[in-house]
Amino acid sequence: MTEKEAHITVQDLTMAYGDFVLMRDLTFTINRGDIFIIMGGSGCGKSTMMTILIGLKTPAKGRVLYGEVDFWGADQQTRDRIIRRAGVMYQSGALWSSMTLAENIALPLETYTDLSPGQIREVVKLKLALVGMAGFEEFYPSEISGGMQKRAGIARAMALDPEVLFFDEPSAGLDPVSARRLDDLILELRESLGTTMVIVTHELASIFAIGSNSVFLDVSKRTMTATGNPNQLLAETRDPNLRQFLTRGEKS
Amino acid sequence: MTARGEMILEQPSADTLKVILSGDWKLGGELPGADKVQQRLEGRPGVRNLVFDTRELTSWDTGLLTFLMNLGTLCSRQKILLNRDGLPPGAQRLLELALAVPEKTDARQAEGRVSFLAYLGNQTVELFRSAGEMLEFIGDAVIAVLRLLRGKAQYRRSDLGLIMQAVSAQALPIVSLICFLVGLILAFIGAIQLQLFGAQIYVADLVGIAMVRLMAAIMTGIVMAGRTGGAFAAQLGTMQVNQEIDALKTLGISPMEFLVLPRMLALAVMMPLLCLYANIMGILGGMVVGVGMLNIGFMEYYNETAKAIGLWNLGIGLFSGLVFGVIVALAGCMRGMQCGRSASAVGDAATSAVVTAIVGIIVSTAVITVLCNMLGI
The missing domain is CATH 3.30.750.24 (STAS domain)
Incomplete structure (x- = not known):
């Protein structure tokens, strides 16, 4: 990555539920190929931030640019077209419960590609194998554990080889080994496919291991207080809230 | 101690x-x-x-x-x-x-007591808003149907098949029981009055016309509102809670086409057929009373029924069935899609779906009856 090209730009954004302002004056850039961490304490609006980025919730104020295109200023069709290039892993997996895992992963492929059923079957097999779930094709979401649902959700998010992948709390509820494997998978996908990763998390181990860029949402100030590489932030920050967050409040 | x-x-x-x-x-x-x-x-x-x-x-x-x-x-x-x-x-x-974390004072609190006028105002605004939402939902549903007619709608045929089975074949026992008994009850009530004039044979007319033109459709509609409308709302509501609907939206798949359309289609196709079946069960119920209690001959009862039921009556009944099917599906799906993100919201959605569907059925029955009266059929 020699030069950095902005992939998603957030300008002057305000998030609100009705007249309750959650966060204001958010401005940051997610570059192509970044592993971008959205971090902050519970209830700071990390997940809400993500719902705005993926087009589920309208921001109260401000703009989100995908490349040069104003995402929320565009019409529904443009938004659909942009978001089709993104994959989303939801907090609980959000697999469609009436379909098997194979059907879950196949649906985006059936909808947006001209692959034959045989080819789709192969892609499904590969994606499930990538998240360590080979052989689970014919299971229904209710028949597997929460951690597995999460991983299958990642497999579905990756189905179309998206340009950008969003993860909502990917390692919450996973055992340490699976969480580590997930981090490796994220790194590997970035390396091999150049996918931009946007990760909502407060898992410190992951933040330092894979994050190349980040934004910290400070719940007490209702705005962002820092952006940059998390390791660098830890070394340089003088903000007590951020330092406390990055060190689990332990005194150094 | x-x-x-x-x-x-x-x-x-x-x-x-x-x-x-x-x-x-x-x-x-x-x-x-x-x-x-x-x-x-x-x-x-x-x-x-x-x-x-x-x-x-x-x-x-x-x-x-x-x-x-x-x-x-x-x-x-x-x-x-x-x-x-x-x-x-x-x-x-x-x-x-x-005491380590200071008490949060700026967090949004549950709203305190509001005055009666403010409450009334809020409720009125809410009423208009929900009416607007309902119209918007119906509009979206119409657009989805138009896309279906142009062959562009995205839904899974296998889903449609499963839903059709769930709303028809699996509903037969309860529809049989209820419509058979309604036919029986109608016959009993009619028999007591008609016997006074020695006109028992007209029980066949009474049961036949009432069932075919109106009662079968209404009873089936109400059974389906409780059985299927509530189920649709609960299914879609749970999908909302699980973020499954969000997952569809972020894939650019319209939940309207993928989830609502097959449900609406299934009920629209199956309800008239269920009504037809309910007609037969109702007439059978009446026949049990007519043949068994009033000593009308089996063929006599059959002929009288066939003579009484015109094609118009049958048509109106089946058309009502179609309308009720669409209403039940729309009410169930709408409440499910509007569902909040908690377990109690799913319960509210199911309740509200059944209420909306039943109100819709009764109101549209009134409209159809008045229209038929004006047209003289």
Whole structure:
């Protein structure tokens, strides 16, 4: 990555539920190929931030640019077209419960590609194998554990080889080994496919291991207080809230 | 041996109040409250320090801690220094933990009491908003149907098949039972009146026309509202809670086409067929009374029924069935899609779907009846 090209730009954004302002004056850039961490304490609006980025919730104020295109200023069709290039892993997996895992992963492929059923079957097999779930094709979401649902959700998010992948709390509820494997998978996908990763998390181990860029949402100030590489932030920050967050409040 | 929690207040100097705690300070027992300390303080404005003596304290739990928290609030209000040194070490540490994060005061609170006028205003605004939402949903559904007619709608054929099975074949037992009994009841009520004139044979006309033109469709509609409308709302509501609908949207797949359309289609196709079946069951119910109790011959009853039911009656009944099917599907899907993100919201959605569907069925029955009357059919 020699030069950095902005992939998603957030300008002057305000998030609100009705007249309750959650966060204001958010401005940051997610570059192509970044592993971008959205971090902050519970209830700071990390997940809400993500719902705005993926087009589920309208921001109260401000703009989100995908490349040069104003995402929320565009019409529904443009938004659909942009978001089709993104994959989303939801907090609980959000697999469609009436379909098997194979059907879950196949649906985006059936909808947006001209692959034959045989080819789709192969892609499904590969994606499930990538998240360590080979052989689970014919299971229904209710028949597997929460951690597995999460991983299958990642497999579905990756189905179309998206340009950008969003993860909502990917390692919450996973055992340490699976969480580590997930981090490796994220790194590997970035390396091999150049996918931009946007990760909502407060898992410190992951933040330092894979994050190349980040934004910290400070719940007490209702705005962002820092952006940059998390390791660098830890070394340089003088903000007590951020330092406390990055060190689990332990005194150094 | 457990002793009751007791408190003695002493004042060793003019600016210090000593709280001596003894016995068991455990929840469930009768413990002295912080108001006792407050009463004591009221007469003495000079007190600046509050100290504790807990040497006689035998055991404690949350009961002591809540007392201390209340005392803490009281002290900070009256600007009195609360000295925790005399407390048991465990209680000191827990208090420190509880006070580590300051109380959040700017978080959004549940709305307090509102005046009657404000409540009325809010409800009115809400009514208009929900009417708008309903129209918008119906509009979206029409667009989805148009896309279906142009062959562009995205849905899974296998889903449609499963839903069709669930709303038709699996509903047959309950529809059979209810419509058979309704036919029977109608025949009984009619028989008593008609026997007075020796006109028992007209029971066949009465049951036939009532069932075919109206009752079969209404009874099936209400059964389906409870059975299928509620199920649709619960299914879609749970999908909303699980973010499954979000997952569809972010894939650019319209939930309207993928989820609502097959449900609407299934009920629109299956309801007239169910009505037809319900007609037969209703007439059978009437026949049991006619043949068994009124001694009308089987063929006689059949011929009288066939003569009474015109094609128009049958058509109106089946058309009503179609309308009710669409109403039940729309009400169920709409409430499901509007569902909030909690378990109780799913329950509310199912309840509201059934109510909406039944209201819709009754209102549209009235409209159809008036229209038929005006057209003279």
